[in-house]
Amino acid sequence: xxxxxxxxxxxxxxxxxxxxxxxxxxxxxxxxxxxxxxxxxxxxxxxxxxxxxxxxxxxxxxxxxxxxxxxxxxxxxxxxxxxxxxxxxxxxxxxxxxxxxxxxxxxxxxxxxxxxxxxxxxxxxxxxxxxxxxxxxxxxxxxxxxxxxxxxxxxxxxxxxxxxxxxxxxxxxxxxxx
Amino acid sequence: xxxxxxxxxxxxxxxxxxxxxxxxxxxxxxxxxxxxxxxxxxxxxxxxxxxxxxxxxxxxxxxxxxxxxxxxxxxxxxxxxxxxxxxxxxxxxxxxxxxxxxxxxxxxxxxxxxxxxxxxxxxxxxxxxxxxxxxxxxxxxxxxxxxxxxxxxxxxxxxxxxxxxxxxxxxxxxxxxxxxxxxxxxxxxxxxxxxxxxxxxxxxxxxxxxx
Numbered sequence: 001x002x003x004x005x006x007x008x009x010x011x012x013x014x015x016x017x018x019x020x021x022x023x024x025x026x027x028x029x030x031x032x033x034x035x036x037x038x039x040x041x042x043x044x045x046x047x048x049x050x051x052x053x054x055x056x057x058x059x060x061x062x063x064x065x066x067x068x069x070x071x072x073x074x075x076x077x078x079x080x081x082x083x084x085x086x087x088x089x090x091x092x093x094x095x096x097x098x099x100x101x102x103x104x105x106x107x108x109x110x111x112x113x114x115x116x117x118x119x120x121x122x123x124x125x126x127x128x129x130x131x132x133x134x135x136x137x138x139x140x141x142x143x144x145x146x147x148x149x150x151x152x153x154x155x156x157x158x159x160x161x162x163x164x165x166x167x168x169x170x171x172x173x174x175x176x177x178x
Numbered sequence: 179x180x181x182x183x184x185x186x187x188x189x190x191x192x193x194x195x196x197x198x199x200x201x202x203x204x205x206x207x208x209x210x211x212x213x214x215x216x217x218x219x220x221x222x223x224x225x226x227x228x229x230x231x232x233x234x235x236x237x238x239x240x241x242x243x244x245x246x247x248x249x250x251x252x253x254x255x256x257x258x259x260x261x262x263x264x265x266x267x268x269x270x271x272x273x274x275x276x277x278x279x280x281x282x283x284x285x286x287x288x289x290x291x292x293x294x295x296x297x298x299x300x301x302x303x304x305x306x307x308x309x310x311x312x313x314x315x316x317x318x319x320x321x322x323x324x325x326x327x328x329x330x331x332x333x334x335x336x337x338x339x340x341x342x343x344x345x346x347x348x349x350x351x352x353x354x355x356x357x358x359x360x361x362x363x364x365x366x367x368x369x370x371x372x373x374x375x376x377x378x379x380x381x382x383x384x385x386x387x388x389x
Contacts (some may be wrong), residue, residue, distance in 0.1 A: 015195065
């Protein structure tokens, strides 16, 4: 069997339709991108998700590589682009949650002093919520997970997690304001 | 997300032979060639300024036209490079428009100083900006359409440079068509709107070139 050497060569073959070379190239690419992403992200699950997104982007953009220039700078340009996108979305997500939470806290603040709502009473109300909503709030606000991480943990869609959390806030607010 | 090996297998399975994108030099040459044809045809239809021979005898007018040509060439090349994720590994060339714009500002400063006593202002004003915009629509649409086939990782810049490129060809057309010697008018209604075009390009880049 002919030995394939060099990522540029692998990419040239991939562009010609060599599936085996392409699979090998993607694995090699993942091998050097994993440490790059691990240094910049906190969780292994994030690294794996983003790595897969980057591989899909490489697949979409492979026609922009001609095999005549170094492969790694081309890959890193795509990886950095996707990483920036991911971080932008991630921080925007955090900000939204912080706003939601502070909104809830603001609404509850007055009532807490007047009606004696305590941490225990909030926890008790959380426990009365449907199981899924209660778990989501617990993971997000007690254990500090993001909506995306909760979604991954519970096998749900990220937006479904956000909707469930939003509904839970609403129910909690109504109950605690009484 | 799916299992890593499953994704690799799926992508490899879809790895049909792909035709590599043209080299950015070739791409920019295509844009420049098409723009040159568009300019010549437009000037043939709209007419050259009647005093062109007289204008071409003035060094500062020639410098201004050459400056616009250089801006157009540099922005075309830069837009082509920016359409590639890694700028085809020619980062310095992608910044060439900055030098051309600096050179052009210098030419306009000299022209401003030489405009003494100031040439009379033409009766029209914003019509020039509007004409340039209308003229630029076709090159801009074609440039964005072509760039969308590639994969820009600097879509804000790519959009801005693409629109500046189209606007510069419009500005060149109007200078060769309109009889006008007022530098004040030219700066105010031909070249300052370029800044707005660049800003609009940032937004267009985000909308049209994100992938």
